[in-house]
Amino acid sequence: MITALDSIGRLTHGFLRQAGDMLAMFCQCLFWIVVGPFKRKPVPVKNFFAQTVFSGWDSLLIVIFVDFFIGMVLAMQSAYQLEQLGATIYVAALVGVSMTREIGPVLTALVIAGRVGAAITAELATMxxxxxxxALQTIGLNPVRYLVAPRLLALALMLPVLTVIGDLMGMVGGYVIGVTNLGLGSGLYIDTTIEFLTNKDILTGLLKSFVFALIIAMISCQQGLGTEGGAEGVGRSTTRSVVTSFIMIIVADAILTALFYFAG
Amino acid sequence: MSSSHHERKPVISVKNLVKSFGGRRILNGVTLDILEGETFVIMGGSGCGKSTFLRHLIGSLRPDSGEVWMFGEDIAKADEDRMHEIRKKFGMLFQSGGLFDSMSVGDNIALPLREHTKLDDSIIRIMVRMKLELVGLSGFEDLMPSQLSGGMKKRVGLARAIALDPKIVFYDEPTAGLDPVMTGVVDKLTIDLTKQLGITSVVVTHDMNSVFRIADRIVMLHKGEVLQIGTPEEIRHAKDPIIQQFINGDPEGPISFLQRGEGYLDKLTA
Known part of the structure; x- marks a missing residue:
């Protein structure tokens, strides 16, 4: 009993300390992004562009692939239920709303946490x-400004962009199933999707993906820079980074969904 | 050499430096001066605190108590902005070179110049070539660090350390893992830079051949304390059994690694 309590206490303590460290690093990032340019120490543009290409452009294909097929699966699964009610046309609405509100942002974030977050942790950990x-510090380059801030900016910009593309691809996947398998008219499918989608669906989804981007960037950078102990340490940090990101994305998703739901 | 020491001013003055990690005291009141233009060697066994000591000199660790005076400032109390200024005046050669492997050799050396000066890129390119020439690696600027041998990496690291023409260069085990010829090359570079450019060199090493080749003065650290400071001759003839054991590489002596006797068997079977 005592040992169980003891380990719960230790875990909570460790979690809180890490959360505190992460918040501190996030504040430093904001400092360099906002105040840096006025001190003639801006976030290096070259690093930012390189990270934008890596986390955005290079991730495009896998995001398109995953979201397209999930859209198709979603259409088939919901058609299976809705056919019995004779309401097959609502497949369009269901796919559109669930892609933009939930599946697009979360799935894209999980893909990016696995692809980009892991790479960031492994790179920073090796460094x-x-x-x-x-060596960076000795040269007088602040690692948060030079390494973390460009990655945070790139992810915060590119994850919402990828999410919009992913949302669209999911709807295209649903459309393909709807038109070829469910016998829905092309125009009808598109009209129904547009009719049921509201701006709020899209905006809450984008807000989620922005928060997920901050989570991925901060966890992967903090795990990377906190690495100790050679090759084994790099592996351990990378695993921990991906697992923590996954959990925190799901937790944040639940909290945000509840907020949007109860706040109307 | 030794007669001129008294006329030189100290560039680094460490007073009563204390540092503990997790309740274990690593540095226990280290006090010493490093003089302008000398090659000062910090030696001692593994775990004696010499790396920790070096990290206080470059400001990447803060002491629990004590002072580290460098260029007339206590860097133990300097804030990040001041530290940024002070860092321009010294360079550091890391044990593994510490090169950024996402950048070419040339960009590695250019980075401090781009960060701290407003020089034109064409001038920076010339300066990079000059530094590479100094370490005997002209024409290597477009290679990536992964294409270099260990000795070359260290020399590129040295070229980057002197990019801003520092007054002090710190070396962390510069000859570890190098073959005897490359060790000689790096030692000669250290001596040349110190003598020709008037740089103060602070070298952490336990390579005894290098120590006696390059040192003007030596400090022997043991269990976080200064055992003795002296010229190579004084250290070579030191009475202290710990120093004698260390420079002769004797497995038997006051620094004990081997467990013997009855207690040994008891510990194993306990």
């Missing part, structure tokens, strides 16, 4: 254990 981070 840490090979003294490159310390």
């Amino acid at each position: 840490k254990v090979t003294e490159q981070v310390e």
Whole structure:
């Protein structure tokens, strides 16, 4: 009993400390993004563009692939139920609303946490254990400004963009099933989708994906820069980064969904 | 050499430096001066605190108590902005070179110049070539660090450390993992830079051949304390059994690694 309590206490303590560290790093990032340019120490543009290409453009294909097929699956699964009610046309509405509100943002974020978050942690962790981070400091370059801020900015910009594309691809997937398998007219499908989609659906989805981007960036950078102990440490940090990101994305999704639901 | 030491001013003055990690005291009141233009070697066994000591000199660790005076400022109390200014005046060669492997050799050396000066890119390119020439690696600027051998990485690291023409260069085990010829090359570079450019060199090493080749003065650290400071001759003839054991590489002596006797068996079977 005591040991169980003890380990719960330890876990909570560890979690709170890490959350505190992450918040501190996030504030430093904001400082460099907002105040940096006035101190003639801006976030390096070259690093920002490189990260934008890596986290955005290079992720495009997998996001299109995953969201397109999930859209198709969603259409088939909901048609299976709605056919019995004779309401097959609502497949369009269901796919459109659930893609934009929920599945698009969450699925895209999970894909990016696995692809980009893991890569960020592995890269920063390797830099840490090979003294490159310390070398940056010795040269007088702040690692948060030079390494973390460009990654945070790139993800915060690119994840919502990828989510919009993913939303669209999901709806295209649903459309393909609706028109080819369910015998729905092309125009009718599109009209129904547009009729049921509201701006609020799209905006809440985008707000979610922005929050997910901050979560992925901060967790992966913090895990990377906090790495100790050689190759094994790099592996451990990378695993922890992806697992923590997944959990925090789901937790944040639940909280945000509840907020939007109860706040109307 | 030794007669001129008294006329030189200290560039680094450490007073009563204390640092503990997790309740274990790593540095226990280290006090010493490093003089202008000398090659000062910090030696000691593994875990004696020499790396921790070096990290206080470059400001990447803060002491629990004590002072680290450098260029007339206590860097133990300097804030980030001041530290940024002070860092321009010293360079550091890391044990593994510490090169950024996403950048070419040339960009590695150019980075401090781009960050701290407003020089034109064409001038920076010339300066990069000059630094590479100094370490005997002209024409290597377009290679990536992964294409270099260990000795070359260290020399590029050295070129980057002197990019801003620092007054002090810190070396963390510069010859670890190098073959005897490359060790000689790096040692000669250290000596040349110190003598020709008037740089103060602070070298952490436990390579005894290098120590006696490059040092003007040596400090021997043991269990976080200064055992003795002296010229190579003084250290070579030191009475202290710990120093004698260390420079001769004797497995038997006051620094004990081997467990013997009855207690040994008891510990194993306990």
